[in-house]
Amino acid sequence: MNEQILVAGEALIDSIAAAGQAPREVVGGSLFNVAGGLARLGVPTDFATWFGKDARGQQIAAHARKLGVRIVPGSAQATATSVAHARLDADGKASYTFEVESDIPALENLGDIGHVHIGSYSAVVSPSGEKIAALAAAQARRATISYDPNCRPDLMGDPDAARKKIMALVELADIVKVSDEDLHWLYPGLALSEILAQWAQISIPLLVVTRGAEPALVSVRGETPFHALASRKVPVGDTVGAGDSFMAGLLTGLYRDRFIAAGAARERLRQASFADFGIALQIAQTCAAITVSANGAYAPTRAEVAAAF
Numbered sequence: 001m002n003e004q005i006l007v008a009g010e011a012l013i014d015s016i017a018a019a020g021q022a023p024r025e026v027v028g029g030s031l032f033n034v035a036g037g038l039a040r041l042g043v044p045t046d047f048a049t050w051f052g053k054d055a056r057g058q059q060i061a062a063h064a065r066k067l068g069v070r071i072v073p074g075s076a077q078a079t080a081t082s083v084a085h086a087r088l089d090a091d092g093k094a095s096y097t098f099e100v101e102s103d104i105p106a107l108e109n110l111g112d113i114g115h116v117h118i119g120s121y122s123a124v125v126s127p128s129g130e131k132i133a134a135l136a137a138a139q140a141r142r143a144t145i146s147y148d149p150n151c152r153p154d155l156m157g158d159p160d161a162a163r164k165k166i167m168a169l170v171e172l173a174d175i176v177k178v179s180d181e182d183l184h185w186l187y188p189g190l191a192l193s194e195i196l197a198q199w200a201q202i203s204i205p206l207l208v209v210t211r212g213a214e215p216a217l218v219s220v221r222g223e224t225p226f227h228a229l230a231s232r233k234v235p236v237g238d239t240v241g242a243g244d245s246f247m248a249g250l251l252t253g254l255y256r257d258r259f260i261a262a263g264a265a266r267e268r269l270r271q272a273s274f275a276d277f278g279i280a281l282q283i284a285q286t287c288a289a290i291t292v293s294a295n296g297a298y299a300p301t302r303a304e305v306a307a308a309f
Contacts, residue, residue, distance in 0.1 A: 002112035003261045004044055005251070006072075006139075007035040008104055008132050009122035011049040011064075012082035013056045016240065016296065019090055025056075027063040028084060028297050030120035030150045033241045037248025037287065037299040039068035043255050046110075048072040050103040050128065056081035067299065074105030092238035092292075098155055102128040107135055112142075114261030117251060119148035121155040124165050133165070136172050144260040144269065146175035148247050151182040159186055170202060174269055175254065177208045177247050200224050205269045206277060208250065208284075210243060218281065220274045227274050229281060234289045241297025242288045248299070249287030253280025282309065 009031030017023040035047040047069050051057040053076055060081065064071050082100040089095070102125045116139045122128040136145055149166050156162040163186045170176055183195045196217070199207060203222035210216045213233075217226035254260045257280060259269045286308050290300040300308075 002114045005115045006046045006113045007117045008048040011060050016086045018088045033244035033297045034248050035069045036067040040299040041252040042302050046070045048104045049075045050078050052078040052081040115144045117146045120150040121152040140172045145173045147173040148177045149182050175206045180211045232289045236292050237295040242292045245291035246284045246288040250284035253283035
């Protein structure tokens with residue numbers, strides 16, 4: 001099997017404004033952050049995305065090259081590059097508004113892919129959502145699939161409609177990372193324990209529920225009760241990109257241990273125990289801790305992770 005990882009979804013410019021400060025523009029987007037995080041950690045990564053040929057699009061392309069991400073041909077066809085306006089509160093927590101054009105290029109001639117990662121609003125809104133769902137369904141027959149809903153209410157609209165699309169992708173995925181904030185938006189009025197009981201019934205091979213500064217919860221093939229990871233206390237610059245960094249670290253660890261993008265990876269993944277995922281989960285936590293200690297969606301290097309591990 002090809003060991004190549006394909007990430008499909010949004011790249012955009014984050015216009016970040018801290019309290020009382022002028023905005024600064026940096027390359028971002030949940031799926032770009034994951035692709036960049038993987039590449040910085042030494043994982044060969046292709047990225048199917050959508051940006052313009054304008055100055056902001058050129059900034060995205062240049063930053064991808066710097067990180068070692070290979071952009072899939074045809075990705076630079078947007079009318080204008082998307083922008084996310086992030087406003088940081090006094091605790092460094094971000095809230096967003098968006099100006100987006102969400103699509104991905106045609107992906108007929110990709111060849112053999114070992115793993116596909118999808119997520120966020122690009123997997124839900126049109127026309128990118130339909131293309132990404134088709135990609136995941138086609139590749140699930142031969143590649144491992146990971147998914148992070150990373151919900152953006154301002155873009156995804158009605159939670160009930162979004163939940164139907166999201167759950168169809170969850171059913172296809174081998175690895176799912178989801179935040180408690182996502183789950184509360186998707187299931188208004190339900191306690192987290194009630195939502196987790198529902199998701200455990202899906203028997204996802206590896207399900208990770210992040211809870212901000214609280215310990216993440218992990219279920220393997222629907223096992224309950226969920227395992228709580230030991231939390232790491234670190235100084236917080238801001239939380240921009242923390243979940244994406246966790247995702248990149250998790251996939252890097254799974255790649256390292258041949259649970260994804262390798263021959264018979266799905267079989268190993270579906271036979272593994274919680275303990276078998278220990279190193280991958282530690283890498284994920286370490287990456288997220290490094291990211292929140294910095295400002296913006298900082299992607300740690302393999303050397304930085306090794307030093308902090």
